[in-house]
Amino acid sequence: KAGVTQTPRYLIKTRGQQVTLSCSPISGHRSVSWYQQTPGQGLQFLFEYFSETQRNKGNFPGRFSGRQFSNSRSEMNVSTLELGDSALYLCASSFSGGRSYEQYFGPGTRLTVT
């Protein structure tokens, strides 16, 4: 099976702009979670989508939003970018059935805000 893919891999934006990141999960996986990774705060959970619905949300401001499409692909959007939003954004997909909580991670999108 192809792994989780994320596009773009690198992105440079200016403060105040908005950005959209994309994640394609492993075929058959219906749950997609997003994480932010920074040197200072480490890995932090943003939100999880399952069957096009946000199921869980982390402690991030409303500028961070996401959505999931019927094919399970997911996008996250950050509006009014701030310098502190510079981070590696990771997406992870998992199979929704049984007790398998294993999440498979993508390579990440490196966002730099200048």
Place this chain on the structure above:
Amino acid sequence: AQRVTQPEKLLSVFKGAPVELKCNYSYSGSPELFWYVQYSRQRLQLLLRHISRESIKGFTADLNKGETSFHLKKPFAQEEDSAMYYCALNQGGSARQLTFGSGTQLTVLP
């Protein structure tokens, strides 16, 4: 709120020596605990989950609910074990929401 603590940011051991990466958690319910590993220039990948009670690449981890710990151990470290290791907690149920520790960079010296 759940919390995962990895007290060591850096850990160096010699090849063939035992290694233990510490992980403590706080959570009031019954969590699912995981160890994830990130090798240089590779993506984050699952190493172990407590529910499986398995040994992967010689690593084992036992959930100690009394001490709220989930330490990762290997009796004989190899150079290829050098990587960043993250302990993570999932609060269970239908949630796919991992709380990660800050990570431990393990270096195995020749």
